[in-house]
Amino acid sequence: MPLPLSAQISGDSACSRAGTPLGALSTPGVHEFYALSGADAVSTHGFGLGVMLSGRPGAGLVWVVHDLTGMETGRPHGAGLQEMGIQPQDLLLVRARNIATLLGVGEDALRTPGVEAVLLSAWGEDRALNLTAGRRLGLLARSGNKRLFLSRAAAAPRASPAESRWSIQSAASTPLMAGAPGRPAFSATLLRHRRGAPLRTWTMEWDREARSFVEPAPVSGRLAALATQRPAAGPTGLRRTG
């Protein structure tokens, strides 16, 4: 299947026309976020948490973290979660020793009525993350009308029964005064969407107060150059798996 034209449009021209990719992420089911590189894992987590929070009450969130992720990127930090705009009572953090446990906890969480959304953070490739596991999670999520976000780092995007598949990358932030790093900025590329949402790349910032993603502030006369609005390294080859 050739990629739709819209998939090839990326960067600031598309960004200025569209809002955020939340529409493509609102369907119940499994959504996969692949960190472009290991260094983007934390951004992928930030993006996943942001998607869970935005436009929803944002209570009953479960974040399951693979222990290997903790070793590679450090453990989740409460003060940082708070600075994302998460209230302590809204998030349950579960540490999973291995991928099998991670998936098991994900299934249990999806079965629980009080849970609104689940984020699973896995590190590396694992045989347990196969089509069967994806289908089980998908069925549970759809039957419970819930969303499960599977964040993968140090793994290449592969075919799966997920609703959508994304490549997430950290983007250069809009600098503040005196060249200080600004709000968290992400670049998300939709690689595949089961319901045919146009494939493209969004660049956006996280707004803690509004608890939503916003387009990067329009370029003003400040320090920012136009180029900083793009993913810093540029999109690296869209994949056609699925």
Place this chain on the structure above:
Amino acid sequence: MLVEKIKGALRLSAVSPDAARQGLEPGLTLADARARVPAVRAVPALPDADDRLLGELLTDFDRFSPMIALDLPHGLILDVTGCAHLFGGEVGLMQAVQDRLARAGLHHRCALTSTPQAARALARFGLGGILPCGAERPVLRRLPVRALELEERDDLALRRAGLKRLADLDDRPRASLAARFGADFPARLARILGDEDIRITPHRPPPPVYADRLFFDPISLDADVQAVLADLLQETTARLEEARLGGRVFEAIFYRTDGKIRRIGLSVARATRNVSSVARLYRERLAHLDHPLDPGFGFDQIRMVVRQVEALLPLQSSLEDAPDASVRLDELVDQLVARLGPEAVLRFQPHGSHIPERSAGWISGRGTPTPVEPPSDRDPEDPPLRPLHLFNPPQPVETMAEAPDGHPFRFRWRRQVHNVARAEGPERIAGEWWRAPGQKTRDYYRVEDTQGHRFWLFRQGAYGEDSPPRWFIHGLFA
């Protein structure tokens, strides 16, 4: 027979029944004993080992009744009220106790009476056995006055007065005895003779609710164990419901035929009487034990104990109403704690410490963290000042091209060079000198590299000191 050094001489501290028949008795010196019975076998007494053995027996005898206490020296006392029917009546219970003691290779004497003091007196100074209710007094009256366990002086005084049996004392007015032997004397007598009843103080507090299953054929299959647990839970929860209570802490006690005991506890976030949910938690717990439940040659008894109860009113559950969301989330937490352990299920609770490692503690997933207000002096547009992920301990980085007292322009972390595009800092965080002296001050910088990755770096130490400052990466921002 056992010997012990008493008053500078080796004396007998305890003798076996065989030795006693030969005329040996405690208190005799070893030399005298050897002279009387040359073939005697003397073993040094080990009081500590005796105590240990008694402790093990105490745990093991928990199977007969949860109301159990040490009865020193060398005794155990059990309150078997309402327990005997489980073993086929008092005779069956006594037989079971004696079998167990005999299998442990112990000389023993058992007595079963209406009051603990009477049982003690009968076991230690009488012949033991079961005294039927109502017919106890004549037997107890025949016990020697030694059964009162008075001081040597008083004991001698009684015997000199010709008062040899409890009956002799029982027939006399109590007031004069109290005047001669102290105020608690009549009470001692009354307790032994069953006129006054006091409860024993059990070794561990008896559980509020428990249920037992005894097996004539020991069971060892998982499926059987699960079925029994479900049955026991049914029984305990029925009792909880009558009392309008719910269980918070459950404990399953598995008694193995060889005397080993395994206790498996389980606690839930809120009081419950739901059999299926507790049974499911037990299934999870048993499947994920660090040391799996080893049935050995089988379990001959399983007990379900509700260690902690809370008031729980019966709820009218309607068919349409979905259960409260928070209740269901608590069930998830319980389930995960049972499977993964309490340290794997967490909630964060920010608290007042400026040291990053201490500022956001993780608490148990069962806890209820208090909501926090963001500091009012923050601009809503401000980026997060604390990273989403934190390294503990911080990871050292190699810095290049730095200006003194400024941020590095380039650094190497995990064999990768990062060029700093933006930076903010320093934010100076001093060590908590009141906890440990000599902690170095840290200067924190938020930096972003040309790839758009954001780091939290700090410099420990300052330029111009003896050792050059070192740089660390403490966290990663989203």
